[in-house]
Amino acid sequence: EDQVTQSPEALRLQEGESSSLNCSYTVSGLRGLFWYRQDPGKGPEFLFTLYSAGEEKEKERLKATLTKKESFLHITAPKPEDSATYLCAVPSDSGNTPLVFGKGTRLSVIA
């Protein structure tokens, strides 16, 4: 059973066109939700950790928010360099250390 579901699978935006990516999770007792950025041929690059509902984190044009069942990554006035796959991950139910990843949202920002 998928514990992390991301939507949409792909998103194409014009430069400056704000939008949001969604991550829903089904693990019990959330011990943190992580957002990563992955560029083609590269490893996931850590962006944010969110620990409790209502928490928000910001970095440049990105803002991550968390509710009890989902997280949003808001992208404000994106630029072409924001194009990447954005991954959401949570620690698994089965243990303390493994991260369970979603399939990601592939974002393309067109100039």
Add this chain to the structure above:
Amino acid sequence: EPEVTQTPSHQVTQMGQEVILRCVPISNHLYFYWYRQILGQKVEFLVSFYNNEISEKSEIFDDQFSVERPDGSNFTLKIRSTKLEDSAMYFCASSEGQGDTPQHFGDGTRLSIL
């Protein structure tokens, strides 16, 4: 900024051969991990390592796989007899703590089995 480094970036091997993938985690981190990503699929957990022993492993991490920390800086993943389905990107990660602590990833080794 400290980073996780992995070598080689690309490894091509004949089926049935042994491969060793190498990683240098961030120096003050205590927890080490291997993940893999088959082309077009999710990043999947393989194994975690702490205090010189495996702390958790997935169903993927069968007897063909092993991990080792041979010295104070390197962390290796060995596949004894590679199969075609082992072709994937293999990522090493490290973290200061477990569970709720961010894991930092290297740029991976692309393993191609012929």
